[in-house]
Amino acid sequence: MIDWQEIIGIVAGCCTTIAFLPQVIKTWRSKSARDLSLTMFLVFFTGVLLWLIYGILIADLPVILANGATLVLAGILLFFKVIYK
Template sequence: MIDNIEIIGLIAGILTTSAFVPQVYKTWKSKSAESLSLTMYLVFFVGIVLWLIYGISINSLAMIFANAVTGFLALLLIFFKLRFK
């Protein structure tokens, strides 16, 4: 069931997820990841996987959606950082 709280969560998820798109685009376009911290994205990725497990545990559609997509984008940035270094 989708109630008002879940709608706030879905909007939150769209925002925090889409926040990574400009970074992915900027990094891809400039082929530069100089100021990106690899440590940040590695720790972040592991945290996102745990949030995904948490979201599944509490049956939060918003958290499952957001963390699945954000995890994928974080992996992309890790790939760019390693490739463009």
């Protein structure tokens, strides 16, 4: 039997995570993160980290996968923000 709730969660997680990819690529290619708000990304990164912890605590695979991947991409953007001053 297909678990539609889990499929919807995984697809939603993929969409929201993939949305960050163009920004990561653009920032990497341009070597500029001047237009990115450091405060916003620090708050966002913290929120995603907490969602990941929450997903682990409740053993929810879509929440874990989506937030784990988003945390990596947001971490890359934070790294770029620091090194491309």
